[in-house]
Amino acid sequence: MNTGVSDPEMVKKCPKCGAGKVRKDSVRGEVLCMECGFIIADNLIDFSQEWREFDSDDVNGRRRAGAPISLARHDKGISTEIGMGFSDIFKLSPKLRPKFLRLKKWQQRISTAIERNLKYALAELKRYTSQLSLPPSVEETTALIYRRAVAKELVRGRSMESVVAASLYAACREHGSPRTLDEIAAIANIPKREIGRTYRFIARQLGIRILPTDPAEYIPRFASNLKLSGKTVTRSLNILEKAKEKELTSGRGPTGVAAAVLYIAAQLTGEKKTQREVAEVAGVTEVTIRNRYKELTKNLRFEGLDDDKKPIKALVVQAES
DNA sequence: AAGACGAAAGTGGTTGA
């Protein structure tokens, strides 16, 4: 997203609504307005230094030079290649030249075996993360998961792409900014169920906990896509809290719950959206939204109003009175 | 005409024997 913001750190006011309630979410890599829900900037880069110096030993041992080590580079950004300099070979005695060439050849053979694959995988990952506007922290986590999967030989029998996609799916969830399987499947060009299957497999093998996703994590993003205000987001989260207390969310698809809650909140704040629109961004059908909100309105009995014939109408009346 | 509603049948995934 290009919002024309050169330095997200310096943004104090929302460029859209002018309100001063700007919050930086470094986990999701987004800067967003709490008033109108506008995402001012995303894809933030973490400029912070990972080490601090406490004494003179640290100054020598920890102060770093060069680029930080990155798991998202196939060689972690620190490989040495023999004979990169064009003229190096002429610095050697004629006697040593065959040895030099032999070493060079061997290095290439070793690296091609493992590194080639990794290089390709990480290039693919880069494409996914940039298309989904995910921050580098997620990319790093994905790279780590993928490396662990490779180390355990979990890629065998599976396509490399599906393992990268599954790693990405896992990393997004770890970072609390889950993407739906549909979203990842769309850019990776892999069937949704294959990613899901691979995800469950590697998660189990690598001991990654599989907890159901919290619908709340989808709400800000969906709301932003629907151009809903921060007020509606807040309202959605309130409704969701009540729904959780009454166990209305367990066992339900988190995207469906998020969609229904947003739909209801939008009705309440008068920012009317059709079921079709909400269903679209949430990646569920209108029927699912209907089923969820029927459960919600029936069981939550919004402020004592309980008209099961026309729950939504009842809600709007309640909101206006 | 568009949106909302809901019934019915079908799909893919989980679970427990």
Added chain:
DNA sequence: TCAACAACTTTCGTCTT
């Protein structure tokens, strides 16, 4: 490995605004 099961989808006809 198989059947039962819940959640979700697809499809379609009806009602409401």
